[in-house]
Each structure stands twice: as C-alpha cells, then as structure tokens.
Amino acid sequence: MKNNICSTTFQVVSKLLIISIIVSCKSPEKVKLEQFYVNGQELYEQNCANCHQKDGSGFKDLYPPIAGSDFLKNKEAVICIIRNGASGEMTVNGKVYNQQMPANAQLYDLDIAAITTYIYNKWGNESAITETDSVKKVLQRCGK
Numbered sequence: 319m320k321n322n323i324c325s326t327t328f329q330v331v332s333k334l335l336i337i338s339i340i341v342s343c344k345s346p347e348k349v350k351l352e353q354f355y356v357n358g359q360e361l362y363e364q365n366c367a368n369c370h371q372k373d374g375s376g377f378k379d380l381y382p383p384i385a386g387s388d389f390l391k392n393k394e395a396v397i398c399i400i401r402n403g404a405s406g407e408m409t410v411n412g413k414v415y416n417q418q419m420p421a422n423a424q425l426y427d428l429d430i431a432a433i434t435t436y437i438y439n440k441w442g443n444e445s446a447i448t449e450t451d452s453v454k455k456v457l458q459r460c461g462k
Contacts, residue, residue, distance in 0.1 A: 351447050361425070376410075388412075390438065397453055400425070400430050401423065428450050
C-alpha cells in the first residue's frame, strides 16, 4: 500500500514538473494568447455556436458564416455586434442575411476580447490578442 502511494505521488509530481517546464518555456504573451483563445472558444461555444455553428460555417440561409467571412475585415463592427446584436439586412460574402442577432449585454469587455481573439485567430488569419482596452474603446464608440 505504501509503495502504491509513493508511486502515485511520484507520478503526480513528475507530471507537474513536466507541465511547469513546458509552460515556463513559453513567453508571457504566448501564455496570455492561449488563455484568451481557450476562454474565447468556450464563450463562443456558449454564446455564438448555436447560430453560427461550432465550426463557424453559419446555418443555412438564416445565420451567416464567420469562418471565411468577409465581414471579419471590420473588427470594430464585429465587436459592436457581439455586444449590441444586429437587425436588418447584412451582406456576408455576397449573400444577404436578415435574421436578428440578439445582444450579449451580459458579456464583460474581457469576454468580448476573448471571443474576438478566438474568432480572429481561428478564422481571421491573426495570431494576436484582441486586448480588453481596445474592446472597451470600440464599445464606447458603438454608443452602448
């Protein structure tokens, strides 16, 4: 029994040591990007994937795709729509959509920064963090 406990403890300590070595090799910026990406993915799946789908492909003629979307060219508009929603016609990749997107007023600026980081790193050819301060400034200009 004592050998099993020692063996298990050794395995746990060894794994923790390996993880800490791997993590310590990454720059603080890389760690932060990974945190934003993972949190953004989780928030996207909770708040966006029901309509835009987990793979960002959209849903038929109702909800536009995010993956490969020409709408990603305007990050400020994306940030504003995540917070405030949208209604009326919207053209994405030459196709007109006219389905209301509800506001996400419950999301914090940090949440929107994480979602935006995830979207742009996953489908927008970026490898950078959308900083919370920049989201806050954009949202002030959105008027809500």
